[in-house]
Amino acid sequence: MRLSQRLDELHAKVRSNKWMGYFTTFTRLALVAGFLMAGYVKISGERFTDLHNNQPMGHFLEALYHTGYYYTFIGYAQILAALLLLVPRTVVLGTLLYLPIILNICILSLAVRFEGSLLTAPLMVIACIYLLCWHYDRIKYILPFNHPPTLQLVKDDKFPKWFFAGVLATFLAVGFTVTHIYNLLPRNTLKYCEKQCADSANPEGCKIFCEGIHQKGQDLNKSLDIYERAVQNDKRK
Template sequence: MKQIRLNFWTQLLVVYTRMMLGGGFVFASIIKIKGKRFTTVSHEDAPFGTAMHFFETMYQTGIYWQFLGWGQLIAGFLLMTQRYAKLGAVINFPIILNVFIITISMDFNYTPGITGMMLLANIGLLLWHWDELKILVNLPPTSTAKNQLVNEPIWEITGLILFSFTAIYRLLYDRYDPVFWFLVCLAIGLAALPIRQFSTKIPRQKII
């Protein structure tokens, strides 16, 4: 397990999983916080028990709809900060579990596949932090190495940039292009890797 935690590619996978999972929740949260529907069309006449009827009912609650949005926003933000990703994974777990159960309870076409992968990703993050999280079940925590790739500042900066872009884009535009959003986020996320590689090769000056 220790070798896995210190592996470069495993740590990189954890970093980008936090960003993708957090970004997806931030993207979905803003529209709820704004008090608007997922779609521009009302589904008040949707058949009872359908997915659209379910979402319309939640939307009509008002405060609960916005409460869900704030929960997703906070969990997503914590994940994207990297620094507080452990707390974000804990908070996000019951949210994504609830979303997954909803999608398999109704006809959401292929959505359960997406939410199922998000749930597995969250479980993976919890397992990654298990050495520290096991204190929650009265087991002694195990200290982990601090000088790991996942703890480097470049990922915190990248996460905050991604969060800011996603939040501003969703705040400004009710009609959105998910492909455009994804491609911009992908470019920002991938740009961080060569920047990180370049910065680590720059020799540090000795302090006299």
């Protein structure tokens, strides 16, 4: 059996389940809510956050705010992606626009260790990929497969417990990963940053790291290097 035929059969089975349909609608609306407010803030010309400029994400967002109409353009793109997701006929187009935007936010959040979107951004990327899989019958023609006719859907009311167990497992796995991938975070304020120092490998080095970020405006990587050197010096003693 050809791969394309197997994918068609799997897609038909999934699309025929009403519970999967409910989950898909929820996913669409969650993504819409995620971009409507974020886009509106940019279009209205307001700052997206009140983070201090010395904080890595705050520094980036402050610079982004001063890019003029580029800042506004991002807002319009987010609003457009959200509106396209609301209309069933344009869901695929909306997802294709949404995905590169949220993927960029996801990589940015991981790069600067920003807690505000460290969990939500990866989950939103996964949600977009799920929607593309849900609409596989619309996008399969750009894939390098032979494409048999789309199979007819047969109504299925059985609750897909294994799918939703997988959704829960994915949520927990992403949550656990993003909360344990870094041993040190810049956090949003100096006080909040220093709270993690008691459990760090070098509490004093951790405090120097936090002060470097929030008081001196040091680069994140430079501050991390200083902290790692302090940890290595402790190990040599």
